[in-house]
Amino acid sequence: MATLKDVAALAGVSVKTVSNVVNGYAFVKPENRRRVEEALSATGYRPNLGARNLRRGRTGFVALVLPELVVPYFAELAGLVLGAAQEHEWNVLIEQTLGTREGERDTLASLGPHMIDGAIVSPEALQARDFGELAPGIPVVMLGEHSVDLPIDHVGIDNVEAARVAVAHLVGLGRTRIAAIGAHPHRGTAAQRLEGYRLALAEAGLPVRDELVATALNYHRRDGAEAMARLLTAAEPPDAVFCFNDLLAVGAVRAAAERGVRVPSDLAVVGFDNTEEGAYSLPSLTTVAPDKAAIARAAVDLLRRRVDDPERAPEHVRTPFSLEVRESTRGGA
Amino acid sequence: MATLKDVAALAGVSVKTVSNVVNGYAFVKPENRRRVEEALSATGYRPNLGARNLRRGRTGFVALVLPELVVPYFAELAGLVLGAAQEHEWNVLIEQTLGTREGERDTLASLGPHMIDGAIVSPEALQARDFGELAPGIPVVMLGEHSVDLPIDHVGIDNVEAARVAVAHLVGLGRTRIAAIGAHPHRGTAAQRLEGYRLALAEAGLPVRDELVATALNYHRRDGAEAMARLLTAAEPPDAVFCFNDLLAVGAVRAAAERGVRVPSDLAVVGFDNTEEGAYSLPSLTTVAPDKAAIARAAVDLLRRRVDDPERAPEHVRTPFSLEVRESTRGGA
DNA sequence: CGGCCGCTTTACAACGTTGTATCAACGATG
DNA sequence: CATCGTTGATACAACGTTGTAAAGCGGCCG
Numbered sequence: 001m002a003t004l005k006d007v008a009a010l011a012g013v014s015v016k017t018v019s020n021v022v023n024g025y026a027f028v029k030p031e032n033r034r035r036v037e038e039a040l041s042a043t044g045y046r047p048n049l050g051a052r053n054l055r056r057g058r059t060g061f062v063a064l065v066l067p068e069l070v071v072p073y074f075a076e077l078a079g080l081v082l083g084a085a086q087e088h089e090w091n092v093l094i095e096q097t098l099g100t101r102e103g104e105r106d107t108l109a110s111l112g113p114h115m116i117d118g119a120i121v122s123p124e125a126l127q128a129r130d131f132g133e134l135a136p137g138i139p140v141v142m143l144g145e146h147s148v149d150l151p152i153d154h155v156g157i158d159n160v161e162a163a164r165v166a167v168a169h170l171v172g173l174g175r176t177r178i179a180a181i182g183a184h185p186h187r188g189t190a191a192q193r194l195e196g197y198r199l200a201l202a203e204a205g206l207p208v209r210d211e212l213v214a215t216a217l218n219y220h221r222r223d224g225a226e227a228m229a230r231l232l233t234a235a236e237p238p239d240a241v242f243c244f245n246d247l248l249a250v251g252a253v254r255a256a257a258e259r260g261v262r263v264p265s266d267l268a269v270v271g272f273d274n275t276e277e278g279a280y281s282l283p284s285l286t287t288v289a290p291d292k293a294a295i296a297r298a299a300v301d302l303l304r305r306r307v308d309d310p311e312r313a314p315e316h317v318r319t320p321f322s323l324e325v326r327e328s329t330r331g332g333a
Numbered sequence: 334m335a336t337l338k339d340v341a342a343l344a345g346v347s348v349k350t351v352s353n354v355v356n357g358y359a360f361v362k363p364e365n366r367r368r369v370e371e372a373l374s375a376t377g378y379r380p381n382l383g384a385r386n387l388r389r390g391r392t393g394f395v396a397l398v399l400p401e402l403v404v405p406y407f408a409e410l411a412g413l414v415l416g417a418a419q420e421h422e423w424n425v426l427i428e429q430t431l432g433t434r435e436g437e438r439d440t441l442a443s444l445g446p447h448m449i450d451g452a453i454v455s456p457e458a459l460q461a462r463d464f465g466e467l468a469p470g471i472p473v474v475m476l477g478e479h480s481v482d483l484p485i486d487h488v489g490i491d492n493v494e495a496a497r498v499a500v501a502h503l504v505g506l507g508r509t510r511i512a513a514i515g516a517h518p519h520r521g522t523a524a525q526r527l528e529g530y531r532l533a534l535a536e537a538g539l540p541v542r543d544e545l546v547a548t549a550l551n552y553h554r555r556d557g558a559e560a561m562a563r564l565l566t567a568a569e570p571p572d573a574v575f576c577f578n579d580l581l582a583v584g585a586v587r588a589a590a591e592r593g594v595r596v597p598s599d600l601a602v603v604g605f606d607n608t609e610e611g612a613y614s615l616p617s618l619t620t621v622a623p624d625k626a627a628i629a630r631a632a633v634d635l636l637r638r639r640v641d642d643p644e645r646a647p648e649h650v651r652t653p654f655s656l657e658v659r660e661s662t663r664g665g666a
Numbered sequence: 667c668g669g670c671c672g673c674t675t676t677a678c679a680a681c682g683t684t685g686t687a688t689c690a691a692c693g694a695t696g
Numbered sequence: 697c698a699t700c701g702t703t704g705a706t707a708c709a710a711c712g713t714t715g716t717a718a719a720g721c722g723g724c725c726g
Contacts, residue, residue, distance in 0.1 A: 001447070001470070003682060014706050019684060027703055048447040050387045051682035054711050059383060061426075068412060070609065075408035079401060082429050091448075093394075094427050096415050114334070114381040114712095115424075137334070221613045254613050276403065280554045280587050282615045336712060347676050352714060360673055384712035387681050447682090 002043035011039035022047060062303060063119040065095045071219065072275040073245060073292075074122065077143075080296035081120060088304050090117070097124055118303045124187070139306040141299045145188035151314045153306055155298045157290045157321045159189050163196025164203075165323055166270045166288050167242050171204040173329060175240035175268055179212040181227040181252060182219060182244025193244050193272070212238055216248055224251025232259055239267060240329075246271035246278040249285050253328065269328040283327030294319040335376035344372035355380065395636060396426045396452040404552065405608040406578060406625075407455065410476075413629035414453060421637050423450070430457060451636045457520070472639040474632045478521035484647045486639055488631045490623045490654045492522050496529025497536075498656055499603045499621050500575050504537040506662060508573035508601055512545040514560040514585060515552065515577025526577050526605070545571055549581055557584025565592055572600060573662075579604035579611040582618050586661065602661040616660030627652040 004022075008015045013032055020028055021036040022045075028036075039045075053059045064081050066074045078094060085092045093116065118139035141153045170178050180197045184190035198208050211234055214227035224243055228251065231238055243249035249271030253263050261267050263283055271278050271287040278285030298317045305312065337355075341348045346365055353361055354369040355378075361369075372378075386392045397414050399407045411427060418425045426449065451472035474486045503511050513530045517523035531541050544567055547560035557576055561584065564571055576582035582604030586596050594600050596616055604611050607622030631650045638645065 004684095005682080015682090016684080016707080017705060020705090023684085027705090029704065032705085046447065048387075048682050050383055050392060050447050051711090052684075054381075054383045054387055054681090054713090055683045055685085057711075069402070069408045069415070070405075070412050072403075072405065072408070072610075075402045075405070078427070079403050079429060082402070082427065091426055091428075093424055094411070094415065095424075096412060114379065114383050221609060225613075250610075250613050254615060257615055276554060277405075277583075277610050280558075280583050282587060282590055337714095338712080348712090349677085349714080350675060353675090356714085360675090362674065365674085381712050384681090385714080387683090387711090388713045388715085390681075 001048075002045045003048065004045075007036065007039045007043050007045050010043060011035045059115055059117055060089065060091055061093050061116045062090045062300075063093045063095055063116045064122075065097060065119055066122040067097050067124045069094070069096060071245075071247060072277055073247075073273040076275065077122070077292055077296060080293050081300060084296045084300040088300060090300070118307050120299045120303060139303060139310060141303045141306065143295065143299060145192075153302045153314050153316075155295055155302060155317045155319060157295075157319050159192035160196040160199065162272070162288045162290070162321050163193040163242070163244075164200045165196075166272070167197050167200035168203065169286070169323055169325065169329065170240040170242060170268055170270060171200060171206070173240070173268055176206060177209075177212065177236060177238045177240070178206070179214065179231050179238035179241040180244070181214045181216055181224055181231070181241055181248050183213050183215045184217065185215075190244060197242055216244070219245045219247055221247045221251035221254070224248030225255040226251070228252035228255035229259070232256065232261060237261075237267075240269070241267060242270045244272055246273045246275045246285060246287055249287070249328070250277065250281055253281065253283070253285075264327065264329050271328075274324055279324075279326070286326045286329040287324050288321055289324045290321045291319050334381075335378045336381070337378075340369065340372045340376050340378050343376060344368045391640075392448055392450055393422065393424055394426050394449045395423045395633075396428055396449045397455075398428045398430060398452055399455040400430050400457045402427070402429060404578075404580060405610055406580075406606040409608065410455070410625055410629060413626050414633065417629045417633040421633060423633070451640050453632045453636060472636060472643060474636045474639065476628065476632060478525075486635045486647050486649075488628055488635060488650045488652060490628075490652050492525035493529040493532065495605070495621045495623070495654050496526040496575070496577075497533045498529075499605070500530050500533035501536065502619070502656055502658065502662065503573040503575060503601055503603060504533060504539070506573070506601055509539060510542075510545065510569060510571045510573070511539070512547065512564050512571035512574040513577070514547045514549055514557055514564070514574055514581050516546050516548045517550065518548075523577060526575075530575055549577070552578045552581055554580045554584035554587070557581030558588040559584070561585035561588035562592070565589065565594060570594075573602070574600060575603045577605055579606045579608045579618055579620055582620070582661070583610065583614055586614065586616070586618075597660065597662050604661075607657055612657075612659070616663075619659045619662040620657050621654055622657045623654045624652050 004015045004018050008018045011018065013036060017028065017032060018036050021033055049060060062085060064078060066078065069075050069078065082092050120141045120143060122143040123145055141155060144156050167178060178201065180194060182190055183194055201208050212231065214231055216223040216227055224247060241252055243252055249269050253269055256263055256267050263269050269285065271285045274287045274289030278287050298319055302315060302317060337348045337351050341351045344351065346369060350361065350365060351369050354366055382393060395418060397411060399411065402408050402411065415425050453474045453476060455476040456478055474488060477489050500511060511534065513527060515523055516527055534541050545564065547564055549556040549560050557580060574585055576585055582602050586602055589596055589600050596602050602618065604618045604620040607620045611618030611620050631652060635648060635650060
């Protein structure tokens with residue numbers, strides 16, 4: 001592998017002159033520039049980024065820390081972050097937390113100080129809170145959960161309002177026994193969506209029944225199916241359900257179908273995340289659609305600004321969302 | 334950020350002694366070891382991986398190059414590769430090709446020689462062929478496509494046989510007008526699955542009808558739906574369809590449903606990849622199930638061995654698969 | 667007692683790059 | 697003609713780490 005030294009020797013100039021050419025320094029004699037460029041392509045020189053970074057103190061890597069890639073929302077988001085990062089000439093290192101905090105702590109602690117310029121973190125459960133101490137000094141942008149008390153940049157939608165809109169839509173269909181799937185003891189977003197759920201019910205003068213609020217410890221299809229199965233055994237089963245993500249909704253739809261409950265006529269279903277899967281499922285899912293591209297872009301932009309100026313005040317960017325109304329709440333009753 | 338020098342100063346020993354302690358060198362006087370360890374934790378020392386790697390010539394990074402993370406198969410695979418890589422103390426850098434080769438070439442060419450120890454590549458279209466020249470000298474393991482002529486390590490299932498089994502299953506249900514969705518001019522796997530399809534038909538004494546073989550330029554849900562819509566306009570529409578991945582199958586199922594064609598009674602559907610989505614869709618998808626965990630493990634293992642010994646002969650690892658029979662081919666006419 | 671060996675530590679160089687200081691050549695200015 | 701500023705090139709040091717060679721210090725053996 002050719003180094004600056006090799007190129008310099010071939011071109012008959014000093015190492016620094018080659019470096020200058022490579023970095024576009026203006027004052028190089030045309031003659032020398034030509035010779036260097038020739039030597040560069042002759043040797044197929046590629047700068048050693050490791051060495052360059054060591055010298056410059058930047059690495060060109062950012063970490064994207066998220067729970068699981070198998071969750072389509074995160075996969076879609078990761079894809080968009082990859083794209084956005086590319087425009088900043090950043091390479092993305094993906095770390096899966098899988099819910100466990102220890103492994104996470106280790107990787108980030110060892111990787112943290114030197115190998116990454118910053119991190120975009122989609123926190124699960126408690127992680128948001130103690131992230132500051134976990135990665136001291138690393139520029140971090142947080143996704144999803146909005147913890148105003150933390151002095152950390154943050155991007156996300158208004159979860160309370162989004163949930164309220166979703167449930168209000170169900171109310172507008174005339175449903176009265178509206179269930180929720182996705183309550184979670186430690187997840188900030190879960191608390192916020194539950195809050196929006198309660199708000200919408202209150203606005204409609206409907207009671208909040210505890211037996212209609214189902215907990216989901218993970219947000220996978222299986223959990224949605226199990227929760228729905230439980231809800232359907234109630235004396236008075238729900239006529240609508242708001243699921244805190246699309247996977248839960250997919251599971252819920254299946255559990256309903258397996259028990260002969262028809263969607264949307266017997267049960268209207270709303271999901272969250274607007275994954276492509278939900279748009280193609282049978283029936284297609286009405287869902288809260290966060291602008292994922294905007295989230296990815298905002299996160300990377302925010303991280304860029306934080307890296308450039310570590311002292312700036314933390315910013316909270318609120319990205320837009322919309323409600324995609326599809327078959328799972330259309331027609332029927 | 335503390336460096337070896339800082340720690341050495343604090344402990345009153347040389348930089349190298351600290352380095353020795355950090356790296357577990359045996360011959361350090363207990364007294365010194367203790368002092369160094371104290372200084373280490375007092376300063377919260379973290380080795381600068383960039384510097385270490387520059388010195389050692391290894392980076393601890395591997396690239397995972399794949400078409401798109403939004404395709405669930407790749408998301409699931411990526412998750413598994415991340416896990417497998419962790420056991421080798423590798424960090425994974427994910428690159429999306431999005432089908433375009435230029436961007437791909439650039440990233441890998443610049444990243445290639447110095448920042449990654451190797452790459453696991455899931456090639457799309459032509460990429461397999463010219464990958465050797467694209468990333469000269471980088472240890473590479475190829476996924477999916479089996480090009481025996483390339484002197485490159487490779488992991489994958491027997492696509493011809495898998496497709497044959499899938500279509501044979503449809504034949505076994507008594508279907509006679511069996512369509513295929515996913516033919517592609519440049520994709521190696523597409524050619525192989527088509528081959529298996531033809532084989533199974535031939536074995537059953539069924540003709541291969543060109544009008545029943547649908548091309549799909551991408552393997553997204555939309556493409557499956559469009560292809561199915563075309564197939565259903567035929568004079569004699571198919572009574573079964575073998576889709577080259579689950580996304581195509583999901584799209585096909587939806588297109589069928591929108592036209593009142595029932596699955597599986599009117600149309601039996603088989604997918605490929607065994608994504609979770611297919612297991613929960615309505616109806617759930619019969620699908621070819623490659624052992625994804627085995628693929629991920631084999632790929633990382635193979636890469637490890639290649640990195641350790643660049644001269645070894647390329648190996649082709651064939652991972653197992655099975656056919657998951659579900660609702661989309663169960664019961665019905 | 668001299669030489670050798672094993673343990674322990676250290677100085678030094680090197681990985682490949684870039685910032686800084688320096689120097690030389692040159693034309694312009696007073 | 698002396699001085700200055702601009703242009704162009706270079707040597708050197710440094711980023712933080714580790715491999716190498718070597719040296720100091722015992723003790724053991726001949």
